[in-house]
Amino acid sequence: MRLGVLDVGSNTVHLLVVDAHRGAHPTPMSSTKATLRLAENTDDRGDITDAGADRLVAAVGDFASIAATSGCGELMAFATSAVRDANNSEGVLARVRAETGVNLEVLSGVDEARLTFLAVRRWYGWSAGRIMNFDIGGGSLELTSGGDEDPDVAFSLQLGAGRLTRDWLQTDPPGKRRVAVLRDWLDAELVEPAKALRAAGTPDRVVGTSKTFRSLARLTGAAPSAAGPRVQRTLTASGLRQLIAFISRMTASDRAELEGVSSDRSQQIVAGALIAEASMRALSVDELEICPWALREGLILRKLDTDMGGELVVAR
Structure with missing residues:
Protein backbone atom coordinates (compact mmCIF):
# COMPACT_ATOMS: atom_id res chain seq x y z
CA MET A 1 0.00 0.00 0.00
CA ARG A 2 1.06 3.60 -0.43
CA LEU A 3 0.94 5.55 2.82
CA GLY A 4 1.32 9.20 3.64
CA VAL A 5 2.64 10.28 7.04
CA LEU A 6 1.98 13.91 7.92
CA ASP A 7 4.05 15.15 10.84
CA VAL A 8 3.15 18.53 12.36
CA GLY A 9 6.06 19.51 14.57
CA SER A 10 7.10 22.62 16.43
CA SER A 31 9.39 13.84 1.12
CA THR A 32 7.93 17.34 1.31
CA LYS A 33 8.50 19.93 4.04
CA ALA A 34 7.30 23.39 4.91
CA THR A 35 8.45 25.68 7.70
CA LEU A 36 5.52 26.52 9.96
CA ARG A 37 7.17 27.58 13.27
CA LEU A 38 4.00 26.71 15.12
CA ALA A 39 5.66 27.01 18.53
CA GLU A 40 6.55 30.61 17.76
CA ASN A 41 2.92 31.30 16.87
CA THR A 42 1.81 30.72 20.47
CA ASP A 43 0.81 33.66 22.65
CA ASP A 44 1.57 34.42 26.30
CA ARG A 45 -1.51 32.48 27.43
CA GLY A 46 -0.24 29.33 25.75
CA ASP A 47 -2.75 29.48 22.88
CA ILE A 48 -1.90 28.95 19.24
CA THR A 49 -2.62 32.32 17.65
CA ASP A 50 -5.23 32.85 14.94
CA ALA A 51 -2.42 33.44 12.47
CA GLY A 52 -0.73 30.21 13.56
CA ALA A 53 -3.99 28.29 13.22
CA ASP A 54 -4.54 29.79 9.75
CA ARG A 55 -1.09 28.64 8.66
CA LEU A 56 -1.64 25.18 10.13
CA VAL A 57 -4.98 24.72 8.36
CA ALA A 58 -3.50 25.87 5.05
CA ALA A 59 -0.46 23.60 5.40
CA VAL A 60 -2.46 20.52 6.35
CA GLY A 61 -4.85 21.13 3.45
CA ASP A 62 -1.99 21.52 0.97
CA PHE A 63 -0.17 18.44 2.19
CA ALA A 64 -3.34 16.32 2.23
CA SER A 65 -3.82 17.26 -1.44
CA ILE A 66 -0.24 16.25 -2.21
CA ALA A 67 -0.80 12.90 -0.48
CA ALA A 68 -3.97 12.32 -2.51
CA THR A 69 -2.32 13.17 -5.84
CA SER A 70 0.63 10.95 -4.87
CA GLY A 71 -1.75 8.00 -4.72
CA CYS A 72 -1.78 7.51 -0.96
CA GLY A 73 -4.52 5.15 0.12
CA GLU A 74 -4.27 6.41 3.66
CA LEU A 75 -2.87 9.44 5.41
CA MET A 76 -1.61 9.15 8.98
CA ALA A 77 -1.61 12.68 10.34
CA PHE A 78 -0.21 13.50 13.75
CA ALA A 79 1.06 16.42 15.81
CA THR A 80 3.63 16.56 18.58
CA SER A 81 4.81 19.07 21.17
CA ALA A 82 3.59 22.43 19.84
CA VAL A 83 -0.02 21.30 19.45
CA ARG A 84 0.14 18.98 22.45
CA ASP A 85 1.16 21.84 24.76
CA ALA A 86 -1.26 24.47 23.43
CA ASN A 87 -4.17 25.37 25.70
CA ASN A 88 -6.51 25.70 22.72
CA SER A 89 -5.40 22.54 20.94
CA GLU A 90 -8.91 21.03 20.87
CA GLY A 91 -10.35 24.04 19.08
CA VAL A 92 -7.47 24.18 16.60
CA LEU A 93 -7.75 20.47 15.87
CA ALA A 94 -11.51 20.80 15.33
CA ARG A 95 -10.91 23.59 12.86
CA VAL A 96 -8.30 21.53 10.97
CA ARG A 97 -10.75 18.63 10.77
CA ALA A 98 -13.66 20.82 9.64
CA GLU A 99 -11.72 22.72 6.98
CA THR A 100 -9.42 20.01 5.60
CA GLY A 101 -11.11 16.70 6.44
CA VAL A 102 -7.93 15.55 8.15
CA ASN A 103 -8.14 14.13 11.67
CA LEU A 104 -4.88 15.40 13.14
CA GLU A 105 -4.08 13.18 16.11
CA VAL A 106 -1.93 14.43 18.97
CA LEU A 107 0.68 11.96 20.20
CA SER A 108 1.59 11.97 23.86
CA GLY A 109 5.26 12.51 24.60
CA VAL A 110 5.67 8.94 25.83
CA ASP A 111 3.97 7.52 22.72
CA GLU A 112 6.30 9.64 20.62
CA ALA A 113 9.28 8.19 22.49
CA ARG A 114 8.05 4.61 22.18
CA LEU A 115 7.28 4.81 18.47
CA THR A 116 10.68 6.32 17.78
CA PHE A 117 12.28 3.50 19.75
CA LEU A 118 10.40 0.93 17.65
CA ALA A 119 11.85 2.43 14.48
CA VAL A 120 15.37 2.36 15.93
CA ARG A 121 14.98 -1.26 17.01
CA ARG A 122 13.80 -2.30 13.56
CA TRP A 123 16.65 -0.44 11.90
CA TYR A 124 19.36 -2.13 13.95
CA GLY A 125 17.68 -5.47 14.66
CA TRP A 126 17.85 -7.79 17.63
CA SER A 127 21.63 -8.18 17.39
CA ALA A 128 21.97 -4.61 18.68
CA GLY A 129 21.08 -5.82 22.18
CA ARG A 130 19.89 -3.19 24.64
CA ILE A 131 19.45 0.17 22.92
CA MET A 132 19.38 3.61 24.50
CA ASN A 133 17.94 6.30 22.25
CA PHE A 134 17.99 10.11 22.40
CA ASP A 135 15.67 12.20 20.22
CA ILE A 136 15.71 16.01 20.23
CA GLY A 137 12.68 17.80 18.82
CA GLY A 138 11.69 21.43 18.74
CA GLY A 139 9.62 21.19 21.92
CA SER A 140 10.74 18.04 23.71
CA LEU A 141 13.54 15.58 24.35
CA GLU A 142 12.72 11.87 24.30
CA LEU A 143 14.92 9.35 26.13
CA THR A 144 14.33 5.60 25.93
CA SER A 145 16.07 2.36 26.79
CA GLY A 146 15.13 -1.27 26.25
CA GLY A 147 16.04 -4.70 25.00
CA ASP A 148 12.82 -5.37 23.10
CA GLU A 149 10.70 -3.41 20.62
CA ASP A 150 8.92 -1.55 23.39
CA PRO A 151 11.34 0.29 25.69
CA ASP A 152 11.54 -0.52 29.39
CA VAL A 153 11.94 3.19 30.19
CA ALA A 154 10.58 6.12 28.19
CA PHE A 155 10.79 9.82 29.04
CA SER A 156 9.49 12.88 27.23
CA LEU A 157 10.93 16.06 28.72
CA GLN A 158 10.15 19.66 27.81
CA LEU A 159 13.75 20.20 26.73
CA GLY A 160 13.39 20.77 23.00
CA ALA A 161 15.83 22.84 20.97
CA GLY A 162 13.28 25.45 19.91
CA ARG A 163 11.79 25.75 23.39
CA LEU A 164 15.18 26.32 25.06
CA THR A 165 16.26 28.77 22.37
CA THR A 171 20.51 37.00 21.96
CA ASP A 172 22.35 36.33 18.71
CA PRO A 173 24.93 34.99 19.26
CA PRO A 174 24.11 33.73 22.75
CA GLY A 175 26.35 35.07 25.50
CA LYS A 176 29.02 32.85 27.01
CA ARG A 177 27.52 33.27 30.48
CA ARG A 178 24.05 32.32 29.26
CA VAL A 179 25.39 29.16 27.64
CA ALA A 180 27.13 28.20 30.88
CA VAL A 181 23.98 28.75 32.95
CA LEU A 182 21.89 26.69 30.52
CA ARG A 183 24.46 23.88 30.73
CA ASP A 184 24.12 23.79 34.52
CA TRP A 185 20.32 23.90 34.34
CA LEU A 186 20.21 21.01 31.85
CA ASP A 187 22.47 18.93 34.09
CA ALA A 188 20.02 19.41 36.98
CA GLU A 189 16.98 18.59 34.84
CA LEU A 190 18.50 15.32 33.64
CA VAL A 191 19.58 13.90 37.01
CA GLU A 192 16.43 11.89 37.75
CA PRO A 193 15.75 10.64 34.18
CA ALA A 194 19.38 9.55 33.93
CA LYS A 195 19.07 7.54 37.16
CA ALA A 196 16.06 5.66 35.78
CA LEU A 197 17.74 4.99 32.46
CA ARG A 198 20.91 3.69 34.12
CA ALA A 199 18.85 1.48 36.42
CA ALA A 200 17.20 -0.14 33.39
CA GLY A 201 20.53 -1.63 32.32
CA THR A 202 23.73 -0.84 30.49
CA PRO A 203 23.06 -0.27 26.79
CA ASP A 204 24.89 -2.23 24.12
CA ARG A 205 24.25 0.55 21.61
CA VAL A 206 23.50 4.25 22.12
CA VAL A 207 21.63 5.99 19.30
CA GLY A 208 20.57 9.50 18.36
CA THR A 209 17.58 10.27 16.13
CA SER A 210 16.14 13.52 14.74
CA LYS A 211 17.29 16.27 12.42
CA THR A 212 19.22 17.91 15.26
CA PHE A 213 21.42 14.86 15.81
CA ARG A 214 21.95 14.40 12.07
CA SER A 215 23.04 18.04 11.76
CA LEU A 216 25.39 17.80 14.73
CA ALA A 217 26.98 14.65 13.34
CA ARG A 218 27.45 16.30 9.95
CA LEU A 219 29.05 19.36 11.57
CA THR A 220 31.52 17.11 13.38
CA GLY A 221 32.57 15.24 10.24
CA ALA A 222 29.95 12.59 9.49
CA ALA A 223 29.06 11.76 5.90
CA PRO A 224 26.54 14.04 4.13
CA SER A 225 22.98 12.90 3.48
CA ALA A 226 23.88 12.38 -0.17
CA ALA A 227 25.98 9.38 0.89
CA GLY A 228 22.77 7.51 1.68
CA PRO A 229 21.06 6.30 4.86
CA ARG A 230 23.13 3.15 5.33
CA VAL A 231 26.45 4.91 5.85
CA GLN A 232 27.44 4.74 9.51
CA ARG A 233 27.40 8.14 11.18
CA THR A 234 28.50 8.87 14.72
CA LEU A 235 28.65 11.78 17.14
CA THR A 236 31.31 11.93 19.85
CA ALA A 237 31.17 13.88 23.10
CA SER A 238 34.56 15.44 22.45
CA GLY A 239 33.59 16.53 18.94
CA LEU A 240 30.36 17.97 20.28
CA ARG A 241 32.16 20.04 22.92
CA GLN A 242 34.47 21.49 20.28
CA LEU A 243 31.51 22.22 18.02
CA ILE A 244 29.63 24.09 20.77
CA ALA A 245 32.65 26.29 21.44
CA ASP A 264 15.29 27.43 9.60
CA ARG A 265 17.38 25.33 12.04
CA SER A 266 20.33 27.69 12.46
CA GLN A 267 18.72 29.61 15.33
CA GLN A 268 18.22 26.55 17.50
CA ILE A 269 21.26 24.43 16.67
CA VAL A 270 23.22 25.79 19.67
CA ALA A 271 20.46 24.79 22.08
CA GLY A 272 20.17 21.44 20.32
CA ALA A 273 23.90 20.87 20.73
CA LEU A 274 23.73 21.75 24.43
CA ASP A 307 -3.48 -2.89 11.17
CA MET A 308 -4.52 0.19 13.17
CA GLY A 309 -7.65 0.76 11.09
CA GLY A 310 -9.15 4.18 11.78
CA GLU A 311 -6.78 5.02 14.63
CA LEU A 312 -4.37 7.75 13.55
CA VAL A 313 -5.54 7.23 9.97
CA VAL A 314 -7.61 9.35 7.62
CA ALA A 315 -8.67 7.96 4.27
CA ARG A 316 -8.52 10.48 1.43
Whole structure:
Protein backbone atom coordinates (compact mmCIF):
# COMPACT_ATOMS: atom_id res chain seq x y z
CA MET A 1 0.00 0.00 0.00
CA ARG A 2 1.06 3.60 -0.43
CA LEU A 3 0.94 5.55 2.82
CA GLY A 4 1.32 9.20 3.64
CA VAL A 5 2.64 10.28 7.04
CA LEU A 6 1.98 13.91 7.92
CA ASP A 7 4.05 15.15 10.84
CA VAL A 8 3.15 18.53 12.36
CA GLY A 9 6.06 19.51 14.57
CA SER A 10 7.10 22.62 16.43
CA ASN A 11 9.05 23.98 13.46
CA THR A 12 7.98 22.17 10.31
CA VAL A 13 5.24 20.20 8.63
CA HIS A 14 6.65 17.14 6.91
CA LEU A 15 4.88 14.74 4.55
CA LEU A 16 6.56 11.40 3.92
CA VAL A 17 5.07 9.15 1.23
CA VAL A 18 6.12 5.51 1.31
CA ASP A 19 5.28 2.23 -0.36
CA ALA A 20 5.01 -0.43 2.31
CA HIS A 21 3.56 -3.79 3.21
CA ARG A 22 3.88 -5.95 6.27
CA GLY A 23 7.27 -7.61 6.61
CA ALA A 24 8.94 -5.33 4.07
CA HIS A 25 11.23 -2.34 4.32
CA PRO A 26 9.14 0.85 3.81
CA THR A 27 10.34 2.47 0.59
CA PRO A 28 10.30 6.29 0.60
CA MET A 29 8.70 7.71 -2.53
CA SER A 30 8.72 11.44 -1.72
CA SER A 31 9.39 13.84 1.12
CA THR A 32 7.93 17.34 1.31
CA LYS A 33 8.50 19.93 4.04
CA ALA A 34 7.30 23.39 4.91
CA THR A 35 8.45 25.68 7.70
CA LEU A 36 5.52 26.52 9.96
CA ARG A 37 7.17 27.58 13.27
CA LEU A 38 4.00 26.71 15.12
CA ALA A 39 5.66 27.01 18.53
CA GLU A 40 6.55 30.61 17.76
CA ASN A 41 2.92 31.30 16.87
CA THR A 42 1.81 30.72 20.47
CA ASP A 43 0.81 33.66 22.65
CA ASP A 44 1.57 34.42 26.30
CA ARG A 45 -1.51 32.48 27.43
CA GLY A 46 -0.24 29.33 25.75
CA ASP A 47 -2.75 29.48 22.88
CA ILE A 48 -1.90 28.95 19.24
CA THR A 49 -2.62 32.32 17.65
CA ASP A 50 -5.23 32.85 14.94
CA ALA A 51 -2.42 33.44 12.47
CA GLY A 52 -0.73 30.21 13.56
CA ALA A 53 -3.99 28.29 13.22
CA ASP A 54 -4.54 29.79 9.75
CA ARG A 55 -1.09 28.64 8.66
CA LEU A 56 -1.64 25.18 10.13
CA VAL A 57 -4.98 24.72 8.36
CA ALA A 58 -3.50 25.87 5.05
CA ALA A 59 -0.46 23.60 5.40
CA VAL A 60 -2.46 20.52 6.35
CA GLY A 61 -4.85 21.13 3.45
CA ASP A 62 -1.99 21.52 0.97
CA PHE A 63 -0.17 18.44 2.19
CA ALA A 64 -3.34 16.32 2.23
CA SER A 65 -3.82 17.26 -1.44
CA ILE A 66 -0.24 16.25 -2.21
CA ALA A 67 -0.80 12.90 -0.48
CA ALA A 68 -3.97 12.32 -2.51
CA THR A 69 -2.32 13.17 -5.84
CA SER A 70 0.63 10.95 -4.87
CA GLY A 71 -1.75 8.00 -4.72
CA CYS A 72 -1.78 7.51 -0.96
CA GLY A 73 -4.52 5.15 0.12
CA GLU A 74 -4.27 6.41 3.66
CA LEU A 75 -2.87 9.44 5.41
CA MET A 76 -1.61 9.15 8.98
CA ALA A 77 -1.61 12.68 10.34
CA PHE A 78 -0.21 13.50 13.75
CA ALA A 79 1.06 16.42 15.81
CA THR A 80 3.63 16.56 18.58
CA SER A 81 4.81 19.07 21.17
CA ALA A 82 3.59 22.43 19.84
CA VAL A 83 -0.02 21.30 19.45
CA ARG A 84 0.14 18.98 22.45
CA ASP A 85 1.16 21.84 24.76
CA ALA A 86 -1.26 24.47 23.43
CA ASN A 87 -4.17 25.37 25.70
CA ASN A 88 -6.51 25.70 22.72
CA SER A 89 -5.40 22.54 20.94
CA GLU A 90 -8.91 21.03 20.87
CA GLY A 91 -10.35 24.04 19.08
CA VAL A 92 -7.47 24.18 16.60
CA LEU A 93 -7.75 20.47 15.87
CA ALA A 94 -11.51 20.80 15.33
CA ARG A 95 -10.91 23.59 12.86
CA VAL A 96 -8.30 21.53 10.97
CA ARG A 97 -10.75 18.63 10.77
CA ALA A 98 -13.66 20.82 9.64
CA GLU A 99 -11.72 22.72 6.98
CA THR A 100 -9.42 20.01 5.60
CA GLY A 101 -11.11 16.70 6.44
CA VAL A 102 -7.93 15.55 8.15
CA ASN A 103 -8.14 14.13 11.67
CA LEU A 104 -4.88 15.40 13.14
CA GLU A 105 -4.08 13.18 16.11
CA VAL A 106 -1.93 14.43 18.97
CA LEU A 107 0.68 11.96 20.20
CA SER A 108 1.59 11.97 23.86
CA GLY A 109 5.26 12.51 24.60
CA VAL A 110 5.67 8.94 25.83
CA ASP A 111 3.97 7.52 22.72
CA GLU A 112 6.30 9.64 20.62
CA ALA A 113 9.28 8.19 22.49
CA ARG A 114 8.05 4.61 22.18
CA LEU A 115 7.28 4.81 18.47
CA THR A 116 10.68 6.32 17.78
CA PHE A 117 12.28 3.50 19.75
CA LEU A 118 10.40 0.93 17.65
CA ALA A 119 11.85 2.43 14.48
CA VAL A 120 15.37 2.36 15.93
CA ARG A 121 14.98 -1.26 17.01
CA ARG A 122 13.80 -2.30 13.56
CA TRP A 123 16.65 -0.44 11.90
CA TYR A 124 19.36 -2.13 13.95
CA GLY A 125 17.68 -5.47 14.66
CA TRP A 126 17.85 -7.79 17.63
CA SER A 127 21.63 -8.18 17.39
CA ALA A 128 21.97 -4.61 18.68
CA GLY A 129 21.08 -5.82 22.18
CA ARG A 130 19.89 -3.19 24.64
CA ILE A 131 19.45 0.17 22.92
CA MET A 132 19.38 3.61 24.50
CA ASN A 133 17.94 6.30 22.25
CA PHE A 134 17.99 10.11 22.40
CA ASP A 135 15.67 12.20 20.22
CA ILE A 136 15.71 16.01 20.23
CA GLY A 137 12.68 17.80 18.82
CA GLY A 138 11.69 21.43 18.74
CA GLY A 139 9.62 21.19 21.92
CA SER A 140 10.74 18.04 23.71
CA LEU A 141 13.54 15.58 24.35
CA GLU A 142 12.72 11.87 24.30
CA LEU A 143 14.92 9.35 26.13
CA THR A 144 14.33 5.60 25.93
CA SER A 145 16.07 2.36 26.79
CA GLY A 146 15.13 -1.27 26.25
CA GLY A 147 16.04 -4.70 25.00
CA ASP A 148 12.82 -5.37 23.10
CA GLU A 149 10.70 -3.41 20.62
CA ASP A 150 8.92 -1.55 23.39
CA PRO A 151 11.34 0.29 25.69
CA ASP A 152 11.54 -0.52 29.39
CA VAL A 153 11.94 3.19 30.19
CA ALA A 154 10.58 6.12 28.19
CA PHE A 155 10.79 9.82 29.04
CA SER A 156 9.49 12.88 27.23
CA LEU A 157 10.93 16.06 28.72
CA GLN A 158 10.15 19.66 27.81
CA LEU A 159 13.75 20.20 26.73
CA GLY A 160 13.39 20.77 23.00
CA ALA A 161 15.83 22.84 20.97
CA GLY A 162 13.28 25.45 19.91
CA ARG A 163 11.79 25.75 23.39
CA LEU A 164 15.18 26.32 25.06
CA THR A 165 16.26 28.77 22.37
CA ARG A 166 13.19 30.90 23.07
CA ASP A 167 13.51 30.60 26.85
CA TRP A 168 17.27 30.84 27.29
CA LEU A 169 19.17 31.99 24.20
CA GLN A 170 17.36 35.06 22.88
CA THR A 171 20.51 37.00 21.96
CA ASP A 172 22.35 36.33 18.71
CA PRO A 173 24.93 34.99 19.26
CA PRO A 174 24.11 33.73 22.75
CA GLY A 175 26.35 35.07 25.50
CA LYS A 176 29.02 32.85 27.01
CA ARG A 177 27.52 33.27 30.48
CA ARG A 178 24.05 32.32 29.26
CA VAL A 179 25.39 29.16 27.64
CA ALA A 180 27.13 28.20 30.88
CA VAL A 181 23.98 28.75 32.95
CA LEU A 182 21.89 26.69 30.52
CA ARG A 183 24.46 23.88 30.73
CA ASP A 184 24.12 23.79 34.52
CA TRP A 185 20.32 23.90 34.34
CA LEU A 186 20.21 21.01 31.85
CA ASP A 187 22.47 18.93 34.09
CA ALA A 188 20.02 19.41 36.98
CA GLU A 189 16.98 18.59 34.84
CA LEU A 190 18.50 15.32 33.64
CA VAL A 191 19.58 13.90 37.01
CA GLU A 192 16.43 11.89 37.75
CA PRO A 193 15.75 10.64 34.18
CA ALA A 194 19.38 9.55 33.93
CA LYS A 195 19.07 7.54 37.16
CA ALA A 196 16.06 5.66 35.78
CA LEU A 197 17.74 4.99 32.46
CA ARG A 198 20.91 3.69 34.12
CA ALA A 199 18.85 1.48 36.42
CA ALA A 200 17.20 -0.14 33.39
CA GLY A 201 20.53 -1.63 32.32
CA THR A 202 23.73 -0.84 30.49
CA PRO A 203 23.06 -0.27 26.79
CA ASP A 204 24.89 -2.23 24.12
CA ARG A 205 24.25 0.55 21.61
CA VAL A 206 23.50 4.25 22.12
CA VAL A 207 21.63 5.99 19.30
CA GLY A 208 20.57 9.50 18.36
CA THR A 209 17.58 10.27 16.13
CA SER A 210 16.14 13.52 14.74
CA LYS A 211 17.29 16.27 12.42
CA THR A 212 19.22 17.91 15.26
CA PHE A 213 21.42 14.86 15.81
CA ARG A 214 21.95 14.40 12.07
CA SER A 215 23.04 18.04 11.76
CA LEU A 216 25.39 17.80 14.73
CA ALA A 217 26.98 14.65 13.34
CA ARG A 218 27.45 16.30 9.95
CA LEU A 219 29.05 19.36 11.57
CA THR A 220 31.52 17.11 13.38
CA GLY A 221 32.57 15.24 10.24
CA ALA A 222 29.95 12.59 9.49
CA ALA A 223 29.06 11.76 5.90
CA PRO A 224 26.54 14.04 4.13
CA SER A 225 22.98 12.90 3.48
CA ALA A 226 23.88 12.38 -0.17
CA ALA A 227 25.98 9.38 0.89
CA GLY A 228 22.77 7.51 1.68
CA PRO A 229 21.06 6.30 4.86
CA ARG A 230 23.13 3.15 5.33
CA VAL A 231 26.45 4.91 5.85
CA GLN A 232 27.44 4.74 9.51
CA ARG A 233 27.40 8.14 11.18
CA THR A 234 28.50 8.87 14.72
CA LEU A 235 28.65 11.78 17.14
CA THR A 236 31.31 11.93 19.85
CA ALA A 237 31.17 13.88 23.10
CA SER A 238 34.56 15.44 22.45
CA GLY A 239 33.59 16.53 18.94
CA LEU A 240 30.36 17.97 20.28
CA ARG A 241 32.16 20.04 22.92
CA GLN A 242 34.47 21.49 20.28
CA LEU A 243 31.51 22.22 18.02
CA ILE A 244 29.63 24.09 20.77
CA ALA A 245 32.65 26.29 21.44
CA PHE A 246 32.67 27.17 17.74
CA ILE A 247 28.99 27.66 16.87
CA SER A 248 28.01 29.43 20.10
CA ARG A 249 30.16 32.39 19.03
CA MET A 250 28.48 32.63 15.62
CA THR A 251 25.32 34.43 14.60
CA ALA A 252 22.38 32.44 13.28
CA SER A 253 22.98 33.75 9.77
CA ASP A 254 26.59 32.59 9.90
CA ARG A 255 25.56 29.17 11.21
CA ALA A 256 23.13 28.85 8.31
CA GLU A 257 26.15 28.90 5.98
CA LEU A 258 27.56 25.74 7.56
CA GLU A 259 27.05 22.50 5.66
CA GLY A 260 24.33 20.44 7.30
CA VAL A 261 22.51 23.39 8.92
CA SER A 262 19.39 24.73 7.22
CA SER A 263 18.40 28.36 7.62
CA ASP A 264 15.29 27.43 9.60
CA ARG A 265 17.38 25.33 12.04
CA SER A 266 20.33 27.69 12.46
CA GLN A 267 18.72 29.61 15.33
CA GLN A 268 18.22 26.55 17.50
CA ILE A 269 21.26 24.43 16.67
CA VAL A 270 23.22 25.79 19.67
CA ALA A 271 20.46 24.79 22.08
CA GLY A 272 20.17 21.44 20.32
CA ALA A 273 23.90 20.87 20.73
CA LEU A 274 23.73 21.75 24.43
CA ILE A 275 20.82 19.32 24.94
CA ALA A 276 22.72 16.56 23.15
CA GLU A 277 25.86 17.29 25.18
CA ALA A 278 23.97 17.30 28.49
CA SER A 279 22.17 14.04 27.65
CA MET A 280 25.41 12.30 26.74
CA ARG A 281 27.13 13.67 29.84
CA ALA A 282 24.29 12.64 32.16
CA LEU A 283 24.49 9.07 30.89
CA SER A 284 28.29 8.90 30.47
CA VAL A 285 28.02 8.40 26.71
CA ASP A 286 31.22 9.10 24.77
CA GLU A 287 29.84 8.24 21.33
CA LEU A 288 26.48 7.50 19.75
CA GLU A 289 25.30 6.34 16.34
CA ILE A 290 22.88 8.25 14.15
CA CYS A 291 19.80 6.30 13.07
CA PRO A 292 18.03 7.52 9.92
CA TRP A 293 14.67 6.17 11.09
CA ALA A 294 12.62 7.90 13.78
CA LEU A 295 9.01 8.75 14.66
CA ARG A 296 7.48 8.74 11.18
CA GLU A 297 8.93 5.33 10.41
CA GLY A 298 7.80 4.06 13.80
CA LEU A 299 4.21 5.03 13.01
CA ILE A 300 4.38 3.25 9.67
CA LEU A 301 5.83 0.10 11.22
CA ARG A 302 3.27 0.01 14.00
CA LYS A 303 0.42 0.39 11.52
CA LEU A 304 1.75 -2.43 9.37
CA ASP A 305 2.18 -4.62 12.45
CA THR A 306 -1.21 -4.06 14.01
CA ASP A 307 -3.48 -2.89 11.17
CA MET A 308 -4.52 0.19 13.17
CA GLY A 309 -7.65 0.76 11.09
CA GLY A 310 -9.15 4.18 11.78
CA GLU A 311 -6.78 5.02 14.63
CA LEU A 312 -4.37 7.75 13.55
CA VAL A 313 -5.54 7.23 9.97
CA VAL A 314 -7.61 9.35 7.62
CA ALA A 315 -8.67 7.96 4.27
CA ARG A 316 -8.52 10.48 1.43
